[in-house]
Amino acid sequence: MNDNVAKGFSVMLDTPVSKLVGRLAVPTIISMLVSALYNMADTFFVSQLGTSASGAVGIVFSLMAIIQAVGFTLGMGAGSLVSRNLGARNISDADVISSVSFFSAIAGGLCIAIGGLLFLDPLMHGLGATPTILPYARDYGKIILVGAPFMCTSFVMNNLLRSQGKASLAMIGLTTGGILNIFLDPLFIFGFKQGIAGAAVATVLSQIISFSILLSMFLKKKSATTLSFSAAVKGLHIWILKILKTGMPSLFRQGLASLATIALNVCAGQYGDAAVAGMSITGRIFLFVSSVMIGLGQGFQPVAGFCYGAGRYDRVKAAFRFTVKAGCVVMTVAAVILFAGAQTVIHMFRDDPAVIAVGSAAVRYQSIVLPLLPLITLSNMLLQSTGQSGQATFLSSCRQGVFFLPVILVFQYVAGLQGVEMAQTAADILTAAVCIPFLVMFFRRMDAAAGAAALTENSMDG
Numbered sequence: 001m002n003d004n005v006a007k008g009f010s011v012m013l014d015t016p017v018s019k020l021v022g023r024l025a026v027p028t029i030i031s032m033l034v035s036a037l038y039n040m041a042d043t044f045f046v047s048q049l050g051t052s053a054s055g056a057v058g059i060v061f062s063l064m065a066i067i068q069a070v071g072f073t074l075g076m077g078a079g080s081l082v083s084r085n086l087g088a089r090n091i092s093d094a095d096v097i098s099s100v101s102f103f104s105a106i107a108g109g110l111c112i113a114i115g116g117l118l119f120l121d122p123l124m125h126g127l128g129a130t131p132t133i134l135p136y137a138r139d140y141g142k143i144i145l146v147g148a149p150f151m152c153t154s155f156v157m158n159n160l161l162r163s164q165g166k167a168s169l170a171m172i173g174l175t176t177g178g179i180l181n182i183f184l185d186p187l188f189i190f191g192f193k194q195g196i197a198g199a200a201v202a203t204v205l206s207q208i209i210s211f212s213i214l215l216s217m218f219l220k221k222k223s224a225t226t227l228s229f230s231a232a233v234k235g236l237h238i239w240i241l242k243i244l245k246t247g248m249p250s251l252f253r254q255g256l257a258s259l260a261t262i263a264l265n266v267c268a269g270q271y272g273d274a275a276v277a278g279m280s281i282t283g284r285i286f287l288f289v290s291s292v293m294i295g296l297g298q299g300f301q302p303v304a305g306f307c308y309g310a311g312r313y314d315r316v317k318a319a320f321r322f323t324v325k326a327g328c329v330v331m332t333v334a335a336v337i338l339f340a341g342a343q344t345v346i347h348m349f350r351d352d353p354a355v356i357a358v359g360s361a362a363v364r365y366q367s368i369v370l371p372l373l374p375l376i377t378l379s380n381m382l383l384q385s386t387g388q389s390g391q392a393t394f395l396s397s398c399r400q401g402v403f404f405l406p407v408i409l410v411f412q413y414v415a416g417l418q419g420v421e422m423a424q425t426a427a428d429i430l431t432a433a434v435c436i437p438f439l440v441m442f443f444r445r446m447d448a449a450a451g452a453a454a455l456t457e458n459s460m461d462g
Contacts, residue, residue, distance in 0.1 A: 023167075100235050116141070271420075342360040404427035
């Protein structure tokens with residue numbers, strides 16, 4: 001075992017969990033905030049081109065969610081397996097898992113790019129583009145598709161680094177690209193007069209730079225695992241199904257997020273481009289806020305996976321409790337601010353009374369249930385990082401699938417546009433209620449395992 005790996009064991013198993021989660025979460029939160037910020041920058045700058053252009057961002061966002069679904073499935077699946085194998089000191093297996101996920105992400109991104117470009121117009125229609133939004137969505141989407149392989153693989157490398165407790169290295173790659181995107185957006189949109197296509201070019205260039213920086217971390221051996229094409233080929237048949245199974249909650253979570261966005265666009269589109277734009281802006285705002293919670297959870301995940309693999313169940317429980325409490329405090333503060341300033345926030349993006357009316361109502365509805373987000377997010381992340389993939393997959397399907405999809409259809413039928421604005425709120429309440437029994441069962445099983453381990457150790461000492 002090299003010094004780099006040995007130091008990682010000491011940090012993950014000996015550092016107080018509140019300090020460790022905080023240390024891992026801060027760079028991850030920064031990464032997530034910057035990523036969400038450049039998504040908001042896209043929305044802000046493109047919105048200056050008109051309401052239909054603003055709606056196009058919401059349409060293509062569901063396409064980006066599909067790309068993210070592939071990257072997160074491979075990345076979160078591999079990351080969970082890597083953290084548990086490092087915790088169990090299986091270094092060679094961790095190297096193979098990393099390699100398989102990396103090269104699979106490249107292949108997955110290429111498939112999305114080729115398929116999307118071949119069927120671009122049907123894809124944009126399927127994602128909910130209205131006739132007036134379609135030209136903007138087409139120009140934006142075709143360039144985003146070119147960057148799909150880089151996006152997918154960046155998500156994988158980010159998760160691999162986090163799984164080793166190296167969140168600060170992951171942060172460098174993501175934040176550099178994100179900050180660059182914020183400056184490139186106005187340059188390409190207005191300076192080079194490329195319009196909405198310029199926003200897409202800025203995004204893809206930034207993603208390529210993030211990819212290059214993250215890859216350099218592995219090439220310079222700053223990672224505890226290595227990437228090898230030969231290892232990926234040899235280990236593909238052994239690990240790919242395990243990676244996909246472990247990452248299945250992420251596939252369902254991100255895939256259903258894309259379906260939810262499509263359903264939202266289709267339902268809102270019945271009330272005009274202003275409704276699509278208002279809901280799109282609302283989505284970006286809450287993506288930014290929830291990125292704090294996701295970043296906090298991603299700081300928690302490697303701690304949970306590593307300590308679970310090492311049999312330190314006490315640290316798993318302590319880390320979960322700390323992260324939930326911290327998340328509830330942050331989300332409650334954000335909820336109060338957003339509820340009070342809903343109209344002002346929407347107005348910052350688009351000075352259109354119809355857009356402001358739709359967006360501000362949706363912001364207030366979603367603010368009410370924002371304090372439930374830590375319970376929802378961390379329940380899923382806990383089960384996924386400890387290998388409970390079946391249960392984690394179900395929970396990840398609830399918020400924007402099992403509950404949201406039928407809720408938005410029923411609510412729209414009953415209450416029209418107001419029902420569309422309220423749908424996510426109802427889905428969040430139902431999802432939080434479902435998470436509780438899963439948590440109770442998990443901690444009971446873990447307590448039983450801890451008790452059995454203690455009895456075995458006492459009998460051996462005796």
